Amino acid sequence: MERAEEVAEAARAVERAGESTIVAVDGTGGSGKTTLAAAVADLLGGASIVHGDDFYRPMPDHERARLDPRQGCQRYFDGQRLRDEVLAPLRAGRSARWRSYDWSTGRLATWHEIDPGSVVIVEGVYAARPELTGYYDLTVFVDTPREVCLRRVRARGENSEEWIGRWRAAEDFYLRTTRPETRVHLVVPGHPG
DSSP states (O other), X not given: OHHHHHHHHHXXXXXXTTSOEEXXXXXXXXXXXXXXXXXXXXXXXXXXXXXXXXXXXXXXXXXXXXXXXXXXXXXXXXXXXXXXXXXXXXHTXXXXXXXXXXXXXXXXXXXEEEOSSSEEEEESTTXXXXXXXXXXXXXXXXXXXXXXXXXXXXXXXOSOHHHHHHHHHHHHHHHHHHOHHHHSSXXXXXXXX
């Protein structure tokens, strides 16, 4: 995969000897972030991957359903928890330790831990939020046409049209207001061609 090789090469170029090298892979739902992160991790000899979905914010469904796109952009995912439990500890040379969100129960569940000193890829929508970019050595945006993303998300069969619409509206707000593709180190296509 040519795109993965490009990202892996860029990660090697910024690698910190004896310290964690932290890479953000951002993009909208269905853009190919997870696939790219897995391919890059393999090319780098087993880099650790932190999934943005682990940081979905627990809250009652009725409360989540009332969020408008701006509020959804700010509250669906817990960037502060990602910062406090993963990014800041790794940057300080300490282990990262966090609980992943369990999508079946709506609660934080399984504990995960990553020791410092390796390459860590954080993949997810909102991974390269402006308030988090200072923790990363490399930021990547996976640029995929929105209609391709929608087709991919629907093909997964995991979510209702209502929630797909809500998440996409929040993503559109994020894209429009923070323009991640203009702030990252590298933009890669998430589709053939």
